[in-house]
Amino acid sequence: MNRLPNSASALACTAHALNLIEKQTLSHEEMKALNREVIDYFQQHVNPGFLEYRKSVTAGGDYGAVEWQAGGLNTLVDTQGQEFLDCLGGFGIFNVGHRNPTVVSAVQNQLAKQPLHSQELLDPLRAMLAKTLATLTPGKLKYSFFCNSGTESVEAALKLAKAYQAPRGRYTFVAATGAFHGKSLGALSATAKAAFRKPFMPLLPGFRHVPYGDIEAMRELFTECRKTGDDIAGVILEPIQGEGGVILPPPGYLPAVRQLCDEFGALLIFDEVQTGMGRTGKMFACEHENVHPDILCLAKALGGGVMPIGATVATAEVFSVLFDNPFLHTTTFGGNPLACAAALATIHVLLEENLPQQAEQKGNMLLDGFRQLALEFPELVVEARGQGMLMAIEFTNNEIGYQFASEMFRQHVLVAGTLNNAKTIRIEPPLTLTIEQCEQVLSAARKAMESLCVARSKAATAEENESL
Numbered sequence: 091m092n093r094l095p096n097s098a099s100a101l102a103c104t105a106h107a108l109n110l111i112e113k114q115t116l117s118h119e120e121m122k123a124l125n126r127e128v129i130d131y132f133q134q135h136v137n138p139g140f141l142e143y144r145k146s147v148t149a150g151g152d153y154g155a156v157e158w159q160a161g162g163l164n165t166l167v168d169t170q171g172q173e174f175l176d177c178l179g180g181f182g183i184f185n186v187g188h189r190n191p192t193v194v195s196a197v198q199n200q201l202a203k204q205p206l207h208s209q210e211l212l213d214p215l216r217a218m219l220a221k222t223l224a225t226l227t228p229g230k231l232k233y234s235f236f237c238n239s240g241t242e243s244v245e246a247a248l249k250l251a252k253a254y255q256a257p258r259g260r261y262t263f264v265a266a267t268g269a270f271h272g273k274s275l276g277a278l279s280a281t282a283k284a285a286f287r288k289p290f291m292p293l294l295p296g297f298r299h300v301p302y303g304d305i306e307a308m309r310e311l312f313t314e315c316r317k318t319g320d321d322i323a324g325v326i327l328e329p330i331q332g333e334g335g336v337i338l339p340p341p342g343y344l345p346a347v348r349q350l351c352d353e354f355g356a357l358l359i360f361d362e363v364q365t366g367m368g369r370t371g372k373m374f375a376c377e378h379e380n381v382h383p384d385i386l387c388l389a390k391a392l393g394g395g396v397m398p399i400g401a402t403v404a405t406a407e408v409f410s411v412l413f414d415n416p417f418l419h420t421t422t423f424g425g426n427p428l429a430c431a432a433a434l435a436t437i438h439v440l441l442e443e444n445l446p447q448q449a450e451q452k453g454n455m456l457l458d459g460f461r462q463l464a465l466e467f468p469e470l471v472v473e474a475r476g477q478g479m480l481m482a483i484e485f486t487n488n489e490i491g492y493q494f495a496s497e498m499f500r501q502h503v504l505v506a507g508t509l510n511n512a513k514t515i516r517i518e519p520p521l522t523l524t525i526e527q528c529e530q531v532l533s534a535a536r537k538a539m540e541s542l543c544v545a546r547s548k549a550a551t552a553e554e555n556e557s558l
């Protein structure tokens with residue numbers, strides 16, 4: 091008889107996992123066994139590097155925690171039943187909180203009806219979401235392409251801009267240093283961090299980076315590129331850099347970029363994957379300065395923390411390059427009914443509960459608190475900055491940043507660094523955070539800084555004693 095050892099073992103794995111998914115709670119033994127298994131499988135089959143990373147940001151060389159479920163709207167719970175206040179917001183995906191009931195219910199209703207589309211008939215929720223985004227987004231943005239991530243939304247934006255500009259003889263793209271646009275080969279060409287790019291060189295030709303916030307540098311590049319025939323096809327920018335460490339451009343920068351693009355016939359792409367959906371105190375961050383892009387990239391919070399979805403929204407003029415052949419750029423799962431249901435419900439909640447405005451108010455309260463701490467602990471903190479609920483505390487070095495995150499973790503508040511800037515810790519909670527929870531975050535941050543100071547002065551004394 092044929093033995094099928096692989097299929098038998100894989101079947102045991104799936105049975106075990108399905109059993110786990112069904113469980114609402116774990117006994118102490120089950121919890122311990124699960125934690126051991128998870129660590130083992132990360133080591134053997136996911137990537138041991140993640141375990142090293144968890145150790146580095148967790149007190150006492152521990153791995154930290156294995157997560158189990160969403161807690162309340164603004165918390166998550168690990169397998170040991172410890173509840174964490176989420177001030178990381180999944181890098182900005184939980185704008186409407188965890189398991190927001192309106193979003194969950196829309197997705198459940200759609201799941202019962204039809205989770206994925208036929209690919210052949212006209213799917214109604216895609217139509218509804220595209221119409222909603224055309225209404226919601228600023229300026230002349232009108233047509234939407236749907237995909238499954240921020241990276242894919244950037245990829246689509248770049249391809250749209252290329253297709254639009256190729257007949258016009260413009261091939262060069264401008265991005266900013268510190269930028270993060272994703273890690274596929276196209277998006278990575280716009281992303282600016284050397285460590286992420288170096289192993290994959292050469293990337294797409296024609297990408298240039300200029301210092302973020304420096305309009306003169308950008309104007310010079312435009313001018314020089316025109317001289318050499320490398321005319322600019324498009325500029326891609328985050329209205330506030332997220333992974334770069336929450337960097338706000340100087341006032342007037344974004345309008346000046348818009349003007350420059352118009353002058354040279356270049357397209358302006360705003361990557362609002364992280365800043366969009368109310369995060370910064372407006373529905374879209376570009377609305378702070380009333381600057382309208384030709385192409386807008388959305389993802390992260392668009393799916394309400396329930397489904398992955400990305401969108402690339404463009405003006406009719408730009409998007410029309412896809413009219414003749416709508417199959418020119420497609421993806422199977424993009425704009426599927428579950429994802430569209432989640433996005434529609436998310437936008438509904440953001441609007442109905444005025445969450446962008448709440449983000450502004452609570453963000454101001456938190457930022458005032460962090461700025462006060464920056465004044466009180468100048469040996470630890472360089473500055474606190476942000477807009478709305480997209481905030482960062484920049485520490486004097488990477489080590490202090492890690493220690494702060496680890497102290498916060500001990501107090502059950504989840505924060506983390508940014509991908510392009512390790513000494514900067516981001517504070518990016520759900521916009522649904524309550525005032526009491528804001529106060530809790532501030533008092534945890536104060537305690538964390540106090541204990542970092544104590545640890546530092548102890549270390550200094552020990553060093554002195556040694557040198558005596």
Ligand SMILES: *Cc1c(COP(=O)(O)O)cnc(C)c1O
Nearest residue numbers: 239240241270271272332363364
């Ligand atoms: C996170 C992020 C991306 C990439 O999105 P993924 O969903 O991780 O692919 C792109 N741009 C910005 C500004 C981001 O913050």
